[in-house]
Amino acid sequence: MFGCCVAGRALQTNLELIDETHAVFQLGSASTINHVCVFSTAPLPDGYGAAVHFHWPGKGFQLLGMLSNDKPSAIFRLRGTFSSTSSYGAAFNTDTQSMGGDVTAALGLSIEPIHAIEAQLQALPSALAKPNGGLASNPTLLAEKVVKNLFNYLSGFTGGGAMTPEVAVPMGYIIKWYEGFTNKVKLSGLGFLENDD
Known part of the structure; x- marks a missing residue:
């Protein structure tokens, strides 16, 4: 239902389902990732969106943005934007780990009502909630x-x-x-x- 693409790498469709509303992509060699493109390959239920979260090991999950039927793809900047203001680790229950001097990070997707995701985005610090920093x-x-x-x-x-x-x-x-x-x-x-x- 979702795909992920990191510049210079093959398209990822190996989404790991955690439960009915949560899924995760494992992103190896995460320290080399600047931007990630996430997209939906099928329509979402009416009134629902996919909250996109990024997990850097030891820092927790951070909400990056959302996908919806009106906006089925987005590019997110990862480098230099982390703020440990989220607590989604338990929902995704993923083990990101250090591998050979580099880390594997996770890109989590959570299917939620659009109004709930928009409220979460509004609650973010302004520099994170708005791509232009306000x-x-x-x-x-x-x-x-x-x-x-x-x-x-x-x-x-x-x-x-x-x-x-x-x-x-x-x-x-x-x-x-x-x-x-x-x-x-x-x-x-x-x-x-x-x-x-």
């Missing part, structure tokens, strides 16, 4: 973060000198920044701007 709701803060990102990028080309209004910056650098910036936004939203501080 910046889109504050245009002034967003503009400030974008300009700061550009300034930090361009200051790397001043040869160690201070960035002053008199320093000329070739347009090629600004074009390169713009292309890199828009690619990051397309891949992972605006969350990376929070890390510029």
